[in-house]
Amino acid sequence: MNSDKVKGMADDAAGRVKRQVGEWTGDTGAQVDGAAQQIKGKAEKAVGSVRDAVNDAGRKTDTDVETNRDLDDNSGRETVTERETIRERK
Numbered sequence: 886m887n888s889d890k891v892k893g894m895a896d897d898a899a900g901r902v903k904r905q906v907g908e909w910t911g912d913t914g915a916q917v918d919g920a921a922q923q924i925k926g927k928a929e930k931a932v933g934s935v936r937d938a939v940n941d942a943g944r945k946t947d948t949d950v951e952t953n954r955d956l957d958d959n960s961g962r963e964t965v966t967e968r969e970t971i972r973e974r975k
Contacts, residue, residue: 887936893929963964 904919906912 887933887940889929889936890933891927893931893933895926896929897926898934900926 900919903922904916904921907915907917907919944948
């Protein structure tokens with residue numbers, strides 16, 4: 886979890902509290918400020934999620950790439966067991 890997500894969660898929570906207090910007291914200014922802070926928090930969380938996804942994608946190792954390449958290379962081939970099964974059926 887990165888700082889954008891943490892800050893976003895804090896802003897979202899603070900905005901909820903501010904909006905709720907505004908509703909209880911009838912202060913529409915506090916309600917609007919709270920709603921705006923919630924939106925800001927949700928946007929920061931979204932940015933943090935995207936940043937995490939980009940970082941995770943960048944962490945692929947050469948081994949991961951080689952494994953995927955091997956899987957792709959062998960995708961159309963029969964295994965030894967499959968060949969033996971096919972021969973037995975003939």
